[in-house]
Amino acid sequence: MRPTRRELLAGAAAASLSAPAAAQIITRPADVAVVGAGVFGAWTAKKLQDAGRRVLLVDPWGPAHARASSGGESRMTRGAYGADEIYTRMALSSLDDWRALSRTAGLPLFAETGVLFFFPDRDPYALATIEVHRRLGLPTQVLERAEMTRRFPAIDSDGVALGLYEPQFGVLMARRAVQTLVARFVEAGGSYLAAQVLPPEAGQGRLNRLRTADGQTINADRFVFAAGPWLPRLFPDLLARRIRPTRQEVFFFRPPAGDPRFGPGQLPGWADFNGGDLFYGMPDLEARGFKIARDTHGPVMDPDEGDRGHSAEALARVRAFIARRFPALRDAPLNESRVCQYENSANGDFLIDRHPRWHNTVLVGAGSGHGFKMGPAVGAYAAALVTGAPLSIEPRFSLSSKAESGERLVH
Structure with a gap:
């Protein structure tokens, strides 16, 4: 189940990871399964791994694939957010992670253009x-x-x-950066599975397992859903009118x-x-x-x-x-x-919060066109929610703050 670096990287950029040829039952539970290998999911998986968790990262088409919000050539990183100091701090704190990742890559991931x-x-x-x-x-x-x-x-x-x-800010090479991050995650012992996760079934206070479109079962103690624009399909009743x-x-x-x-x-x-x-x-x-x-x-x-x-x-x-x-x-x-x-989201704030009914499940999304640069900070926040590490809860990231309509306030 664990791909090699050769499979992840083709030249300077990682290759797409293909799904297993036959249905597979994953019998050894992971500590955490992260659904979605875009910038939020990949950084959450890496931060959880750094905290000592066994992590399975799942995506149907590959890290930062062509239809993903994290796909494409480049994204700006900047600290100008008006009075929204929280996002300035997150962008600034993420820079060190991006620089460190860039130093490990064959081609640069961060261009300090200003x-x-x-x-x-x-x-x-x-x-x-x-x-x-x-x-x-x-x-x-x-x-x-x-x-x-x-x-x-x-x-x-x-x-x-x-x-x-x-x-001190500039441009991140988006697709390459996410693919490199997933490669580092796998090299460090993380697991990656190419599979399409089906909408999860209701549980009694927790989520116990996931099913995939090709008949696999994913078991884990905890779950993170960072599926970008597919989040409303996975949780239609909860998110279809909020994202x-x-x-x-x-x-x-x-x-x-x-x-x-x-x-x-x-x-x-x-x-x-x-x-x-x-x-x-x-x-x-x-x-x-x-x-x-x-x-x-x-x-x-x-x-x-x-x-x-x-x-x-x-x-x-x-x-x-x-x-x-x-x-x-x-x-x-x-x-x-x-x-x-x-x-x-209605006003541009992120969603990073526990599922309202499943205490072992965290929802991460609503990047709202400005979130890529903050992947490391979002991942650290989400990982702390999962592990119970000390965390100053930000009300703006809560599910309860997500209206069904409103004016975009974060730019």
């Missing part, structure tokens, strides 16, 4: 971020428009009043040949608050192209059957923004596009 947020006015979000970062002692720099123009020549800063530059996957379109454009302005040496990860219509992107990393997306909730997305082709409307909207803010890319060819999904 991150630049910029605003058309002295936005309350920016002012609250400055206050939090000063209180935490972060080296965030406040840039006026002229200084921003000088340091980041690819950006047309017309209409920009203020920039916040975070030098909503939405369609998100991402584009990569070819920069001019030999133009250093769009590489990681001169262009950081960035986000333009743009009067409330936020766009964000990343430099041309590993010759993939200049990445850009609009940070808004798209239509509801079926993670299995949803159309993964980009829309003409989204491409036109992105091109219009590029023509104004990155004029050297006005006519840049489109290298590629991706459609992924956010897995949203």
Whole structure:
């Protein structure tokens, strides 16, 4: 059941793990079974393993597969969260884990490009971020428009009043990072199973076992469900109206040949608050192209059957923004596009809580488009819930705080 490093890694990236050819009964119970090998599940499994637990990690299609919220090329890591200091602290505490994991990989998992947020006015979000970062002692720099123009020549800063530059943050290579983490987990003695878990059956105060679509039985003392946009399918009565996957379109454009302005040496990860219509992107990393997306909730997305082709409307909207803010890319060819999904709670807060009826089961999800960077901190919190380690409970992560509808407050 335990794959080798060769099976997990194909060159620089891990290969997908295939399901067993025949039905298998897992008779030796694990201490903990973790369902979902995205960033939240993989880090939870690793933190549980570090705490001395025997852990089984289960996913039907492989770590950070193409339809997962953790799939795709890259994710930004940043500490700018306005007044939401809890997320700044989580992003900051996760950096050491990401750096340590990156040092073990054949190719880098973290690019310290810096991150630049910029605003058309002295936005309350920016002012609250400055206050939090000063209180935490972060080296965030406040840039006026002229200084921003000088340091980041690819950006047309017309209409920009203020920039916040975070030098210690940057970009995580998402798929590669999760696959590398799962490889390290297996190398350290963790178990991985490629199987699709069926919705669990009701128990009397606890969950005793799981069934898989190919007839296997998974036994464990405790369970963690970190199945991303599939969580509502596993727990329809509990989560179908509390977690909503939405369609998100991402584009990569070819920069001019030999133009250093769009590489990681001169262009950081960035986000333009743009009067409330936020766009964000990343430099041309590993010759993939200049990445850009609009940070808004798209239509509801079926993670299995949803159309993964980009829309003409989204491409036109992105091109219009590029023509104004990155004029050297006005006519840049489109290298590629991706459609992924956010897995949203009503207001953007995470879900990390015990199941309301099964005391040995923890639910982890609602990354809401900003959670990838905090995988290590989420995993540590979830692992503490599982093991009973000392933990300061955060009410914002509770199931009871998850409304069925509301306004997105976390950005």
